[in-house]
Amino acid sequence: MDTPPPAGRRPVSLRGHGRLLAAALLLLALGPPARAHAPHDTAELLVFSPDFDTDGIALASCQLSEKPLLARTLDGGKSWQLYAPPMVLDAISQLAFSPDFTNDQTIFASTEEGGMWRSTDGGGSWEPIDVGLTDPACFDVAVSPDYANDRTLITATGSGVFRSDDGGDTWVSTTLFGLKLKSCAFGLGPDDRVVAFAADTTMHRSIDGGLTWSNITTWPFPVSSIALSADFTTDATLTVCFGRFGQGIQLSTDLGNAWAPMVTGLTDSFINRVRFASDGTLFAVGQTEALFRASSAGTAWTLFAGEGYEVLSDLTFNHYRDVAVSPTYATDGEVWVAGFEGIFVSEDQGQTVRQLDLYSQRALRGLVVSPQFAADRTLFTASYGGGILRYGPATGIGPAPGAVGPTLRPAGPGPGSSAGGPIAPLGPPGGGPGALSAGWTSRSQGIFSPYSAGLWISPSYATDRTLFYTYNGLWISQDAGLSWTPKDSPPGVVIVRTVGITPDWPGDQTLFIGTSLGDGTWRSTEGGDNWQELGGLPADHTTRWVLPTPTWGADGTAYLATKRKGIWKTTDRGDTWTEVSTGLPEDINLRVMAMSPDFTFDQTLFIGTRQGGLFRSTDAAASWVEVGGGLPESDVLSVEHLACSPDFAVDGTLWIATLSHGVWRSVDGGDTWAASSTSLATTSTRLVEPSPDFAQDSTVFCATQDGALLSTDGGVSWESLPGYTRLDDKKSFVAHDGFWLEETTAGVMAQTITRSDEAGAETFLTFNGTGAAWHAVKRPDGGIAEVFLDDQLVAGVDLYAPTSGESEVAWSVGELPQGPHRVVVRVTGSANAASSGAIVASDGFAYRYLHGPALD
Numbered sequence: 001m002d003t004p005p006p007a008g009r010r011p012v013s014l015r016g017h018g019r020l021l022a023a024a025l026l027l028l029a030l031g032p033p034a035r036a037h038a039p040h041d042t043a044e045l046l047v048f049s050p051d052f053d054t055d056g057i058a059l060a061s062c063q064l065s066e067k068p069l070l071a072r073t074l075d076g077g078k079s080w081q082l083y084a085p086p087m088v089l090d091a092i093s094q095l096a097f098s099p100d101f102t103n104d105q106t107i108f109a110s111t112e113e114g115g116m117w118r119s120t121d122g123g124g125s126w127e128p129i130d131v132g133l134t135d136p137a138c139f140d141v142a143v144s145p146d147y148a149n150d151r152t153l154i155t156a157t158g159s160g161v162f163r164s165d166d167g168g169d170t171w172v173s174t175t176l177f178g179l180k181l182k183s184c185a186f187g188l189g190p191d192d193r194v195v196a197f198a199a200d201t202t203m204h205r206s207i208d209g210g211l212t213w214s215n216i217t218t219w220p221f222p223v224s225s226i227a228l229s230a231d232f233t234t235d236a237t238l239t240v241c242f243g244r245f246g247q248g249i250q251l252s253t254d255l256g257n258a259w260a261p262m263v264t265g266l267t268d269s270f271i272n273r274v275r276f277a278s279d280g281t282l283f284a285v286g287q288t289e290a291l292f293r294a295s296s297a298g299t300a301w302t303l304f305a306g307e308g309y310e311v312l313s314d315l316t317f318n319h320y321r322d323v324a325v326s327p328t329y330a331t332d333g334e335v336w337v338a339g340f341e342g343i344f345v346s347e348d349q350g351q352t353v354r355q356l357d358l359y360s361q362r363a364l365r366g367l368v369v370s371p372q373f374a375a376d377r378t379l380f381t382a383s384y385g386g387g388i389l390r391y392g393p394a395t396g397i398g399p400a401p402g403a404v405g406p407t408l409r410p411a412g413p414g415p416g417s418s419a420g421g422p423i424a425p426l427g428p429p430g431g432g433p434g435a436l437s438a439g440w441t442s443r444s445q446g447i448f449s450p451y452s453a454g455l456w457i458s459p460s461y462a463t464d465r466t467l468f469y470t471y472n473g474l475w476i477s478q479d480a481g482l483s484w485t486p487k488d489s490p491p492g493v494v495i496v497r498t499v500g501i502t503p504d505w506p507g508d509q510t511l512f513i514g515t516s517l518g519d520g521t522w523r524s525t526e527g528g529d530n531w532q533e534l535g536g537l538p539a540d541h542t543t544r545w546v547l548p549t550p551t552w553g554a555d556g557t558a559y560l561a562t563k564r565k566g567i568w569k570t571t572d573r574g575d576t577w578t579e580v581s582t583g584l585p586e587d588i589n590l591r592v593m594a595m596s597p598d599f600t601f602d603q604t605l606f607i608g609t610r611q612g613g614l615f616r617s618t619d620a621a622a623s624w625v626e627v628g629g630g631l632p633e634s635d636v637l638s639v640e641h642l643a644c645s646p647d648f649a650v651d652g653t654l655w656i657a658t659l660s661h662g663v664w665r666s667v668d669g670g671d672t673w674a675a676s677s678t679s680l681a682t683t684s685t686r687l688v689e690p691s692p693d694f695a696q697d698s699t700v701f702c703a704t705q706d707g708a709l710l711s712t713d714g715g716v717s718w719e720s721l722p723g724y725t726r727l728d729d730k731k732s733f734v735a736h737d738g739f740w741l742e743e744t745t746a747g748v749m750a751q752t753i754t755r756s757d758e759a760g761a762e763t764f765l766t767f768n769g770t771g772a773a774w775h776a777v778k779r780p781d782g783g784i785a786e787v788f789l790d791d792q793l794v795a796g797v798d799l800y801a802p803t804s805g806e807s808e809v810a811w812s813v814g815e816l817p818q819g820p821h822r823v824v825v826r827v828t829g830s831a832n833a834a835s836s837g838a839i840v841a842s843d844g845f846a847y848r849y850l851h852g853p854a855l856d
Contacts (some may be wrong), residue, residue: 041342041358043071046324047095048336051102052076053328059107059123060338061092062358064384067638067659068092069684069705072123077336077345077356078733078766082363082705084660084684085126086636089611090114094140100148108168110138110155118168125682129168135159142186144194144209154196154210156181161198163210176204176213183223183240186210187232189255195232197256199223199240205256216256221245227274227282229297237297241271241284249274249284251297265301266292273322277329283350285320290337291350304350357733361386361725362849364703366455366469367687372462374693379701380443380481381708382452382469386725387444387749388481391708440724442775442846443481444749445807448472450728456499464506470496474513474528487528493519500546500560504553512558512574514543521546521560523574536577538565545593550600559621561593561607569621583624588612594642598649606670608639608656616670629672632661641687647695655700655715657685663702665715676715688715722848726775727765729754729844737762738827745777747806748843753777755841759829763842766822769849773812774825774842779804781837787811788824796828800835807843818850 042063049057056076062069068088071080090111098106101122109117115130116138130136137158144152151167160177161184164170181198189195194209203217224243229235236255239262241248246269251262263269268286275283284292284301292301319340326334333349336356344353366382373379378392444450449471458466469475473489474496489496493515500512509527518540522531542563549557556573559580566581567590589610596604603620613634615624631637638659645653652669655676662680664673675681684705691699694714702709707723727733728749730742738761740754753776754763765772774787774797782799797810811825823845831838 042321042340043338043343043358044321045092045095046322046336046338046343047097048324048326049097049101050099050327052326053332055102057122058324058336059095060343060358061088061095062342064363067640067684070123071358077343079768080356080358082684083682084638085117085682086632086660087111087114087117087126087128088660089636089638090136093138096141096143096153098143098147099145103148106167108141108143108153110141112137112139116141116155116168116171129164130171131169132171133157133162134173135162139182140184142184142196144186145188146194150194150209152186152194152209154184154186154198156184156198161196161204161210161213174206174210174213176206183226185226185228185238187228187238190233190236192233195255197226197228197238199226203240203256217259219247219250221247225273227276229276229280230278231280235280235297237276239274239282239297241274243272244270244287246270253297260298262294262298263301264299265294265303267303268292272320275323275325277325277335278327279330281325281329281349283323283325283335285323285337285339288319290320290339291323291335291346291353293350304352357385357731361450361727361731362707362723363705364686364708365452367689367701367703367708368455368457368467369689369691369701370457370461371459371692373691373699374697378480379689379708380455380457380467381703382455383450383725384452385450385731386727387442387447387450388452388455388467388469389440389724389726390443390481391440391721439722439848442726442749443477444726445482445747446484446751447475447749448486448751450726450750453495453497454499456501458501458505459503460506466506468499468501468511470499470513472496474499474511476528487524490519490522490531490533493522495519498543498545500548500558502548502552503550508553510573512546512548512560514546514560516542518542521574534574534577536575537568538562541565544590547593547595547605549595559593559595559605561590564589566590567593567607567621567624580621581624582622583617584615585612591639592642594644594654596644596648597646602649604648604669606642606644606654608642609634610638610659611635613637614639614656614670627670631664631673637661640685643688643690645690645694646692651695653714655688655690657688657702659684663688663715663718676711677718680709680718720850722850723769724846724848726846727844728752729763729842731844733765733767734844735764737764743841745804748777749775749807753807753841753843755839756827757783757829757838757840758827761827761840762824764822764824765845765847766820767845767847767849768818768820769847770816770818771812771814771848772816772821772823773809773846774823775807775844775846776810776825777805777807777841777843778810779839779841780835781831781839782835783831783838783840784828785810785840786826786828788822788826789813790821798832799840800832802834809846814848 043060045061058073060071069082073080090113093112094110096108105122107119115136117126118129119126135157138155140156152165154163158180161174162171163174181200184198187195196206196210198204200222204213205216206213221242223240227239229237237253240250248263248269250259252259268289270287280296282294291304294301322338324336335346335350337344342358343356346353361383363384364381370378381389453470456468465480467477474487475484477484495516496513497516498514502510511524513522521534521543524531545561547559557571560568564587566579568577569580570577592608594606605617607615613626614628616627617624639656641657653667656664662683663676665676666673687703689701698714700711700715708721709718711718739758740756778799778801785797787795795811827840
């Protein structure tokens, strides 16, 4: 077996992925057409720490379901932390590390609407730095190569270049003022003077560190990016590219005095970014093709389209956005590409790539609490790639029953080493029946995609056990998530964004679904089996929220919030609609709507927006007024979710979850607000849900980009729920070595398993946590697999069954010490006498982890 990877940042080996992919493509050729990776984890910017090889730090500016976020990895891309400092709302245009990052941990960010920002803790927290910066439209930032001594940086703005010589504390305009500039760069010139460049349609150069400037070139189109050679001091080489304006790449080898096209082999002239490697190699990404490589300045480009690039989307407009090259490229050959589908990494100079999971399965998109929480202690979450999980009593990871194999001993050299005595169980996690900390179980079997747009629960869950799940379509479970039934989407509908459930469900079988991409709002009176598009609403609208009232059964009243086209009301069960937006600003970006539990009497509704304020109506939406005393300024506040206390009529309590400011609480009906907890001050939160028995237990739950949080004092303080994530067999965290085939089947996560009968073939997971489980399928041709934990053989698992079953936990372990661990499942090529084959059918892994509510 392979030796385990070092404790550093390098991901586990992905050998064998080529054969897995080739086999998968063969199967797909015989079945339905392959879809591009979904969802599209769009990454706009990508930068490496100067010490990336040792610290594994990289930052990416990205978009998740229309939400701007910052992603940070501390382990070379194996895992990511997603968060939303206020600057993300102003569109990050560039990120730049200090050349002295090892000592100062400083990073700068320019934004298109919010000026300059700085982090001095490696990207964990950010502060605005705008003293003297009179133009907030900052399109690029460059840091002096001698920053440790001169503390100099420049930013290209809509009014010219501004310069700071105190690390961004203060700024002054330079002689290059009055022009709109989009890009800038710094280098150390041949005479050891700091040379700066800035450009739009005109190219300017400074030889005194950005104090004074001269015009050296004029271009027919604006420059989108400037790149300087890593050996600029001796070769004076730089390039420019023009992004959406085409024109390829222009090269200068004399400090920008003369230019020549560098386009031989360049099959895409719309180049978004060029980067130099430390050895002089150049890389470029185009809007439709990636990755181009040139061995040195002025040589021909080669387009890589080999192993791994097949997974890239064929989107034909602005697909690839950025490329980052390892500072130690000459030895590690590492190159990353950022684009419409996230980040792709190559460790062989760009020849082959694999996709990183930029958005962790910890990022929750849905959280619902059982209406009978006091009795069943149950909630469900839906994550971005990890499917649906149930949290409740006695559901934690523990030893799987019936495992056979040897006692613990060092791993053997190959297959066939699983004969021996019984395994010594390692024990279940803590928490007895009824304990809130009991744990999680997966509820994703049969769902096509583990990616979620949302999760809803029936108001009659106690009796009907019904859940609703959306991604590309609508799925319904009537057994608390044990099985799911897909509902056909209305014609032309691509993404179902929200679900409106009437209080009379399941009796009236009425549902509303709201869509993205302007596909309208639809109603079903047959439990989701047939749909009617609702008329009288704005054309091409995106639905944010649908709320039937408690008196729906008597008067057919419901409310609907659209993205930028107002609030609408129906009093005839959705047949006709009337706009009720009086008091709301025009074109406001509505995000979420909430209704007082006592709405029949108090007629109170709330609306949360992105950068537009928080509004309340106390007259059934006849008028709206802005509320929110104590909240951050509305232009930096994005309200992701609103929730009222079940006893709102008595306690006046409600909460908001925000994109970049954590959770806030009001105890006076929304008039004034206070931050729920200082530890959540900059946390990106998605949902906040109180216990139905809040008056008795003071319990509130919060869904974040890094798992679920719990408060038992009404939201004053928070603690992390023990984390659990489910990894499908196709996720990039799950590696395969040897020959594996992809097979479509029912009753498993994302409807696929990977299978092999090749002796010695392995599937494995490296994780940081306290427990793990392997999910597999038993079948008539099932074989025997060996399981290794941290290089010790711990189990032999027989996957034979007379009939094929659904995915199940074939092996698990709990009570591991918190830290890095590795689980390897090896195909033995053998089986018991009843089996017709030796197939090991893997459905991925799960692991338990500990985490905090904020970046640490």
